[in-house]
Amino acid sequence: MLEIRDLGKTFGAAKRALDGVSFTVRQGEMFGFVGANGAGKTTTMRIVMGLLEADEGEVRWKGGPLDLAGRRRFGYMPEERGLYQKMKVADQIAYFGRLHGLSPAAARGAADELIERLGLAERAGDMVEALSLGNQQRVQLAVALVHDPDVLILDEPFSGLDPLAVDALAEVLRERARGGVPVIFSSHQLDLVERLCDSVGIISGGRMVASGPVGELRASAGRRLRVVVADAEPGWADGLPGELTVESRGRQVLVATDATDEGQRILHAAVRAGRVEHFGVEDPTLAEIFKEAVA
């Protein structure tokens, strides 16, 4: 179990980047870490990895304080990717395996396996600099995974990947989590987080504003009414509760919270306005929870 307890960090004289950040990730749990730009995700992860010292609070792993020996068994993907540009893909992955304590043969074996797994087989002998950005990112991921880590800390691992690579990475992460590894990753792709994660933490301005299992968060946030109307006149929803967005091809979506009493009135208005494609009371999406939480 990885426990992040009351982390506080102030940059310079006044820039309070983190303020009492706490959350816990259990074995085999996939934890999505979300927050607006500058909210403090990277700072939190760097503190966990020992790259930054917290002013207050601590990180605990398996019940004790986390030290270098423990961290060597972590896999980390920094936000700003870093690889030796003039080193071959396979050599590079194996080198990091060695640094994490693998024997030469084991490092080589693990590198080859990951290369295969991440679809880099044809590039194994190429210099990193010759790879496209997305492929470099796959190498970066392989570097984080090569020593079969006990914990994965990944800072925006999905950014810049094509849809196939996203699926491949998601599968790799799920597999690790199934093996009992706590996985923390940050992302701005909330639908992905929602699909993949067991629990999420939402950080805003250096404070955790919500955290817990995705299902619980959604249930506790209050259900909402969602109506989709096609070919409706603009202004049909004037005077109705909720928020209206116009999607492509004239589809209009009205989302109203705490509006169960007014459901019938809204439905009548929608039917009068156009063709109703969808009408239902639902749990909020993670994106909706996020917007409300950081507002």
Add this chain to the structure above:
Amino acid sequence: MNGVLLVAGREIRTRVRTKGFIIGLAVTVVLIAGITLLPKLLGGADSYTVGLVSSHRLRVPAAQEGGAPSIEWKEYADEAAARRAVLDEDVDAVLVGDTRVLSKGTFDERLGLLLQSAHREAQISAAGVRIMPLSMEPIGADARYRETRANVAFVLVLILFMLMVQTPTMVAMGVAEEKGSRIVEILLTSVRPWQLLGGKVIGLGAIGLISLVVVLAAGLTTAFASGLAADFPPGLAGIVAGVVVWFVLGYAFFAVLAAMLGSLVSRQEEVGPVLTPVTTTMFVVYGLATYATREPTGLVSTIASFVPPFSAMVMPVRAAAADIPVWQVVISTVVMAAAVAGMVRFAGYIYQRAVLRTGARVRLREVIGSR
């Protein structure tokens, strides 16, 4: 320790495999061989060919170590043939009728003196007078090898300087590369900062040492192959071994300093400017060491040979150019080793703090006070 070795191993493997390293080494070897041969090429010839036209051979003293050159004689039927031989440079000069010497364009001073004195002696002994040659007896310190020693010292200065500028620069570039590309963030989750720093300095130092040994071997091989080694002073092996030790000390000092400065910047282009104080110091060291090749026992050289980091180059140069009391060498080595130890501590401290601070160039003062 394992971390240090892994990091060092990577440095060595990635450098040694590059074309640049191999070519650079080859060029240096050729350069050093050339410099080694230079005194030989510039010095006078050690044998002459002299033509004879109805003349007798002159008796010249037998060639001896560092002494008079030998003369090879060649008979010609008439003066015309002999003149042609002179103009074609088949012979250095020709003696005609025991009275005239012809030579092309100008006269080789040494050959002139040699022929004149041999001729004088021949005439005097023909007159029945016997002269006793002066007996030459050097007293005081043996100065026979002064010139050679100064030359050896000069070559050593050049080698040490090239390596001491080049290798620490490579260290600083490597540090800045790792910092700028953020590889350091991954590295430092598995090794400690001192392991990363130590591995880099040791790895690149090994490369420098390989270059040094190859270069020394090239120089010595050339010297022995060309016969130049005959002029070498005794104790050269000790001097060369000393150079290796001093390289290690001097390199360690400058490399760690360079690594520290490299950790302050995040881009390769900033490495040059941030290293300026180090490179400037190295040029001063180089200047002093060059001066010491000529004045190995002068006051300035003596003082400089005790003050780190100047001692790293001035002391081996003094030891090569003159006989230095052993206690001086020992004290200087101990002082330099202490300076290296101090520099390792200080630079390690700064490096550890600066290497994770990305963005603008970090000022030393910011790092020292902060947590």
